[in-house]
Amino acid sequence: MRAWLLARKDLGVYLRDRIGMLLGFGLPIVLATVFGAAMGTFGGGSDSVGRVALAVEDRDGTKASADLLASLGEADGLRVWRIEIAGEDATTARAKVAEGDFPAGLLIPEGYGTAVAAGEVPPLTLYRDPGKEIEQQIVAGNLLPALFDAAGEALGHRMMLESLEWFEFPAALRDEAHAILEGTWDGMQTLVRDWEEDGAPAPAGTASGEGVDAGGEDAESRLDFGAVLTDALGLEVEDVVGGGDAARARRIASQAHAVAGIAVMMLLFGLVACGGTLLEERDGGTLDRLRLVPGAARAILGGKFLFTWVVGMAQLAVLFLYGRLIFDLPIFRAPVALAVLSTAVAAAATGFGVLFAVVSRSRKQLEGLSTLVILLMSALGGSWFPLVITPDWYRFLGHFTLTAWAMDAYQALFWYEQELADILPEIGILLAIAAATCAAAHLLWTRRQRA
Amino acid sequence: MASLPPIVVQTRGLTRRFGSLTAVDRLDLELRAGERLGLLGPNGAGKSTTIRILSTLLRPTAGEVAVLGLDPIGDGDRLRARIGVVPQELAVYEPLTGRQNLAFFGRLYGLSRGALDAAVAQGLALAGLAERADDLVSTYSGGMKRRLNLAAALLHAPELVFLDEPTVGIDPQSRNRVFEMVEALAANGVAMIYTSHQLGEVERLCDRIVILDHGRRVAEGTLAALQRHPAVARRGAASLSFAAAEDAARAAETLAAAGVPCALREDLPDLEEVFLALTGRALRDGGAA
Numbered sequence: 001m002r003a004w005l006l007a008r009k010d011l012g013v014y015l016r017d018r019i020g021m022l023l024g025f026g027l028p029i030v031l032a033t034v035f036g037a038a039m040g041t042f043g044g045g046s047d048s049v050g051r052v053a054l055a056v057e058d059r060d061g062t063k064a065s066a067d068l069l070a071s072l073g074e075a076d077g078l079r080v081w082r083i084e085i086a087g088e089d090a091t092t093a094r095a096k097v098a099e100g101d102f103p104a105g106l107l108i109p110e111g112y113g114t115a116v117a118a119g120e121v122p123p124l125t126l127y128r129d130p131g132k133e134i135e136q137q138i139v140a141g142n143l144l145p146a147l148f149d150a151a152g153e154a155l156g157h158r159m160m161l162e163s164l165e166w167f168e169f170p171a172a173l174r175d176e177a178h179a180i181l182e183g184t185w186d187g188m189q190t191l192v193r194d195w196e197e198d199g200a201p202a203p204a205g206t207a208s209g210e211g212v213d214a215g216g217e218d219a220e221s222r223l224d225f226g227a228v229l230t231d232a233l234g235l236e237v238e239d240v241v242g243g244g245d246a247a248r249a250r251r252i253a254s255q256a257h258a259v260a261g262i263a264v265m266m267l268l269f270g271l272v273a274c275g276g277t278l279l280e281e282r283d284g285g286t287l288d289r290l291r292l293v294p295g296a297a298r299a300i301l302g303g304k305f306l307f308t309w310v311v312g313m314a315q316l317a318v319l320f321l322y323g324r325l326i327f328d329l330p331i332f333r334a335p336v337a338l339a340v341l342s343t344a345v346a347a348a349a350t351g352f353g354v355l356f357a358v359v360s361r362s363r364k365q366l367e368g369l370s371t372l373v374i375l376l377m378s379a380l381g382g383s384w385f386p387l388v389i390t391p392d393w394y395r396f397l398g399h400f401t402l403t404a405w406a407m408d409a410y411q412a413l414f415w416y417e418q419e420l421a422d423i424l425p426e427i428g429i430l431l432a433i434a435a436a437t438c439a440a441a442h443l444l445w446t447r448r449q450r451a
Numbered sequence: 452m453a454s455l456p457p458i459v460v461q462t463r464g465l466t467r468r469f470g471s472l473t474a475v476d477r478l479d480l481e482l483r484a485g486e487r488l489g490l491l492g493p494n495g496a497g498k499s500t501t502i503r504i505l506s507t508l509l510r511p512t513a514g515e516v517a518v519l520g521l522d523p524i525g526d527g528d529r530l531r532a533r534i535g536v537v538p539q540e541l542a543v544y545e546p547l548t549g550r551q552n553l554a555f556f557g558r559l560y561g562l563s564r565g566a567l568d569a570a571v572a573q574g575l576a577l578a579g580l581a582e583r584a585d586d587l588v589s590t591y592s593g594g595m596k597r598r599l600n601l602a603a604a605l606l607h608a609p610e611l612v613f614l615d616e617p618t619v620g621i622d623p624q625s626r627n628r629v630f631e632m633v634e635a636l637a638a639n640g641v642a643m644i645y646t647s648h649q650l651g652e653v654e655r656l657c658d659r660i661v662i663l664d665h666g667r668r669v670a671e672g673t674l675a676a677l678q679r680h681p682a683v684a685r686r687g688a689a690s691l692s693f694a695a696a697e698d699a700a701r702a703a704e705t706l707a708a709a710g711v712p713c714a715l716r717e718d719l720p721d722l723e724e725v726f727l728a729l730t731g732r733a734l735r736d737g738g739a740a
Binding site: 284285286288289290291292293294295296297450 | 506507508510527528529531532534536538539540541542543544556559560561603604
C-alpha cells in the first residue's frame with residue numbers, strides 16, 4: 001500500500017514534468033523517425049532510398065557511351081554527374097573522387113563504342129574511395145544492370161567465362177570448359193531468338209524472379225559481391241584515396257568518421273553545459289551581482305562565450321590527440337587547417353550553447369531542449385552514420401546543421417588530405433553559424449535584461 | 452536653521468506590474484543622505500521589487516525614480532558605480548575562496564592593485580572572515596556566507612546601500628556581526644534601505660520605517676510615530692522605569708494608596724539577549740571575533 005502511494009506520488013510528479021515527458025516519450029519517437037528516414041524506410045516507399053553520386057567522365061562521346069550514361073541515369077541507386085572534360089571547369093572523374101567530391105567515378109575511355117560494337121568487353125575504369133565501403137557496394141550493384149542494359153551481350157558472354165575463375169575452376173581444365181561454355185552460349189542465344197520469334201510464354205518462375213533468386217543468397221554470402229561484380233564487368237578498378245591499402249584505408253576512414261562524429265556531438269553537449277553556467281549564475285544570484293557592476297552587463301555574455309569556446313577548443317584538442325595516439329589519426333598533416341577548423345567548429349558549437357542557455361528559463365528546460373536538438377543535429381548531420389546512405393532530402397536537411405559542415409571538413413582534412421584553402425567554404429559556414437547564434441543570443445539577452 | 456541633507460532616493464508614483472500582478476503600486480518614497488530607511492512588509496508586499504528597481508535591475512512600469520540624482524535606467528552605469536546591493540541570495544561563488552570572491556568583484560569594479568588589496572583585507576576583517584579567507588566558500592557556514600555576501604557589496608565604498616533581508620537563516624552571533632557591519636556603515640554616513648521580516652532588526656537599525664502591503668505604502672515614519680499611528684489600537688497605558696526593583700515596589704504602593712490602579716511588571720531581557728548572554732557574542736563559525 002505504501003509502495004503504491006509512493007509510486008502514485010512519483011507518477012503524479014512525472015506527469016507534471018513536461019521536459020521529462022518530452023525526453024521520455026517525444027525524443028524516442030523523433031529519433032526513430034529520423035533513423036527510419038535515414039535508412040530510407042520512411043513511409044515504406046523505395047523512392048527515398050539513398051542514391052550514391054557517381055562521377056562519369058565520357059571520353060568516348062559515341063552513341064554507345066551515351067546509352068551507358070542513360071542506363072546509369074536510370075539506375076535506382078545512382079545519381080550520375082557528368083564531368084566536364086572541356087572548357088574552364090574541365091577535370092577528371094579521378095580527381096573528383098580523390099578530392100572527396102564523389103565516392104566513385106567511372107571513366108568511359110575513347111574506344112568504348114568500338115569495343116561494344118565489336119562484341120568485346122568494353123574498357124572502363126572505376127575510381128573508388130575505399131573509405132566509403134557502403135557506397136562501393138551500391139555502385140557495384142547498380143553498375144551491373146546498367147552495363148547489361150547498355151552492352152548486354154558482350155558482358156554476358158564475358159561473365160560466363162569469368163565465372164570459371166570466381167568459382168576456382170581448375171586451371172588445367174579451363175580451355176576445355178571455355179569450349180563447352182561457348183557452345184552453351186551459342187545454344188542459349190538460339191533458344192532466346194526462337195522464343196522471341198515464336199512468342200512463347202516465359203519459363204515458369206522467371207517472370208516473378210523466383211528462379212533468379214534461387215541459390216542467390218548462398219552465392220552472395222560466399223562472395224565479396226561488390227569486388228566480384230567489378231571483376232566480372234571487366235572494370236579496371238583503382239582506389240584513388242588511402243594509398244592503395246584498401247583495408248587500412250577503410251579502417252582509417254571509419255576511425256576518422258567516428259572520432260570527428262563523436263568530437264562534434266560531445267562538443268555540443270559539453271558546451272551547452274558550459275553555457276548553462278549562465279543559468280546557475282542566475283539561480284544563485286551572482287548574475288544580478290554581476291549586472292550591478294558598471295559596464296559588466298554587456299560583458300557577461302561575451303565572458304560566457306569566451307569561457308565556453310576555450311573549453312570547447314580544449315575538448316577537441318584532447319579528443320584529437322587521443323585519436324592520434326590510439327587510431328593514428330593524421331592530426332599533424334595540416335595542423336594550421338585543423339586548428340582553424342576546430343576554432344570555427346568550437347565557435348559555432350559555443351554559439352549554440354550560449355543561445356540555448358539564453359533561451360532556456362531553467363536548467364531542466366536547457367537539458368531537455370539541448371538533448372533534443374543535439375541528438376537531432378547529430379543524426380541529421382552525420383555524426384552517427386555517413387550521410388551518403390541517406391536520401392537526398394535527408395542530406396539536404398542535414399546541411400542545415402553545423403554537424404554536417406564540421407563532419408565534411410574534418411573528413412576532408414583527415415581522409416582526403418585536403419588543405420586549408422579546400423575547406424574554407426565549410427569554415428565560412430561554421431563561422432556564419434557562430435555569428436548568427438551569437439547575434440540571436442545577444443538580442444534575446446539584451447531584450448530580457450531590459451525587462 | 453540647519454538645512455536638511457540632500458535627497459538620495461526619490462520615487463513618485465512608482466509602479467511595477469508583472470502581467471496582471473501589480474507588485475509595486477504608485478509608491479512615493481524619499482531617502483536623505485545618511486538616513487537608514489527600513490522597508491517592512493509581508494511576503495509579496497513589493498519590498499524586493501522596489502529595491503530591484505532602485506538598483507537598476509528592473510524597469511518600472513510607470514512613475515518617476517531618481518537615485519543619487521540619476522535615472523536608474525538612463526544612467527545605469529554611473530549609478531551602479533555609486534551603490535551597493537546586498538541581495539537575499541548568497542550571491543558568491545562557492546568553488547572560490549572568500550578572498551578570491553572579494554578580489555574578483557573588486558577587480559570587476561576596477562579597483563587598482565593597492566586599493567583592491569586594502570578593500571579585500573578590510574572586507575574580510577569587517578565580515579570576521581580573515582582567518583578563513585583562503586578556504587573555499589563551499590566550506591563556510593551559512594552565517595559566514597551571509598557576511599561575505601555583505602562584504603562583497605561594500606568593496607567599492609558605495610554612497611548608498613540596499614540590503615534585502617541580509618540576515619535570513621543565520622545564527623544570532625552572525626546576525627549580530629551583520630548588525631555591527633551595518634552600524635559601521637551608518638556611522639560613516641552611508642545611506643541605506645533595509646528590508647526585513649524581522650521587526651526587531653528594523654527597529655534597531657533604521658531611523659525611519661515604511662510599511663508596504665500589496666505594493667502600496669500603508670504607513671511611514673519613525674518607530675515612535677508609527678506607534679502612535681491612528682490605525683494602531685493603543686492600550687491607553689503608560690510605564691515608568693526605575694533603576695532599582697525596591698523603588699518600583701515603593702512607587703506601586705504609593706500609587707495604590709492614592710487610588711491609582713497599577714501593575715508591576717519586571718523588565719526582562721528578550722530571548723535573543725538571553726541567548727547571547729549565555730553563549731557569548733563571539734562568532735562561532737571559525738571567523739575572527
